[in-house]
Amino acid sequence: MGDEAKTLSVDEVAQHNTGESCWVTLYGTVYDVTGFLDEHPGGSRAILRLAGKDATEEFDPIHPPGTLDEEMVGVTKVGTIDTSAMPKHPSNSEERKKEIEESDRDPPLESLLNLDELEALATKKISKRAWSYYYSAGDDLWSKSFNNQVYRQILLRPRVFIDCTACDLSTTFLGNKVDLPIFISPAAMARLAHPDGEHGIAKAAAKFGAMQIISNNASMTPEQIVDNAAPGQVFGWQLYVQKDRSRSVAMLDRIHKLREHIKFICLTLDAPVPGKREHDEKMQFEGVFDVSVSGKGDSDKRPGGGGVGQQLFWGTAGDLTWKTTLQWLSKNTDLPIVLKGVQTHEDAYLAAQFAPQVQAVLLSNHGGRALDTAPPALHTLLEIRKYCPEVLNKIEVWVDGGIRRGTDVVKALCLGARGVGLGRAALFGLGAGGQAGVERTLEIAMTVLKAETETCVRLLGVESVHQLGPRFVNTSVVERDIYNGPSGLDIAGLWTGPTPKL
Secondary structure, rough: OOOOHHHHHHHHHHHEEEOOOOOEEOOOEEOOHHHHHHEEEEEEEEOOOOOOOOOOHHHHHHOOOHHHOOOOOOEEEEEEHHHHOOOOOOOHHHHHHHHHHHHHOOOOOHHOOOOOHHHHHHHOOOOHHHHHHOOOOOOOOOOHHHHHHHHHOOHHHHHHOOOOOOOOOOOEEEEEOOOOOOOOOOOOHHHHHHOOOHHHHHHHHHHHOEEEEOOOOOOOOOHHHHHOOOOOOEEEEEEOOOOOOOHHHHHHHHHOOOOEEEEEEEEEOOOOOOOHHHHHHHHHHOOOOOOOOOOOHHOOOOOOOHHHHHHHHEEEEOOOOOOOHHHHHHHOOOOOOOEEEOOOOOHHHHHHHOOEEEEEEEOOOHOOOOOOOOOOHHHHHHHHHHOOOOHHHHHHEEEOOOOOHHHHHHHHHHOOEEEEEEHHHHHHHHHHHHHHHHHHHHHHHHHHHHHHHHHHHHHHHHHHHHHHHHEEEOOOHOOOOOOOOOOOOOOOHHHHOOOOOO
């Protein structure tokens, strides 16, 4: 980008609003992005609707600070402008502000007693764009809703006449001590909900000794998120491998410099392409096509250009394999690997063959956001117990998706999970009240979920989460629905020769 600092008028900038000459203003600086239109992950229309206007409010929540400081092909700095008189593209946040002002006073955060109430408040306060992205899931949202419903199908088996005064919920993830078996799953674009973003989540996680997995698509840089982290605070980094592998290698190099806090790489496998998230994709029709597109814009055929989820997946590699990817990753990081998105016992078994480089699997259907009617994590966990229980002793097994109550946490732990993840809950907590909202979310995790978990553990008749086991749950209803075919563990042909030494 150039260094020219010419002062421009509003009229001068407003004239450049087509595919042949497209200028946008960000933070008081005017950029010529004409040559970048066809390279933009969200497609050219997402930029053209902001051409000639101040795009800061649209740009800021979904791009990490410093994005424009990087050298970008097709982007040239034209000059500066006084943005106070510039037209802004109408935003959902302005509509939301009006709705909030007209609504009844928000209830105090302290009065919110469960995650559903927190989500309801956040839904009222955050922008429609943010809500659509956070709430959305694949197709008919069946997997998203069933993720939680399946926990209701498992019954607890409490024991009595046992001293239950002591209760220890602390555990370890990959040898790192945490205060409870609940972690923050990777969830993107936190600044869509509130400027505190992922750093606000991190500060709240520190308060309660919770682990946080940072999203590859976070709206803040990893350096900003872990800045001033508490001593011993544990993070993981989610990795979406890019088609341009050099971009992933460069990010891994940055993560290695933060290894005091970032302890592992969470390689995401359950979404090589984005699912069809209709709530999110419908946002492309709310003002995205209000620009007459010509020239470069005519060739813009990218699906879902206005959906945040679709934009985030642009450039993600879909060619990952057992034979090649872990070997490539082993050459570029020495951090432990967690494989996220395992949805069958066969893949859990395969992952265990790559220990000790692979030290855990995260059973997940991407919060129901990828393939609808994919199994909930509990089904996969029961498959592992049925077909290859040795996996539970060889690597750690984590789960996420659908956790709403302390009893859900305990049921997963009884079936062999080391810990459970919360994703949307942190984002909605942020939307409900900034960092204080996230702290309240984690207070729900700590005081409500923790209290519910402690109560459940005590009523089951154990003193520590490490004493939980399958004898404390009745899974007969769920077991009728899990996979009941061949084991599929004759998998030697998936690579040549013996298991590679990674």
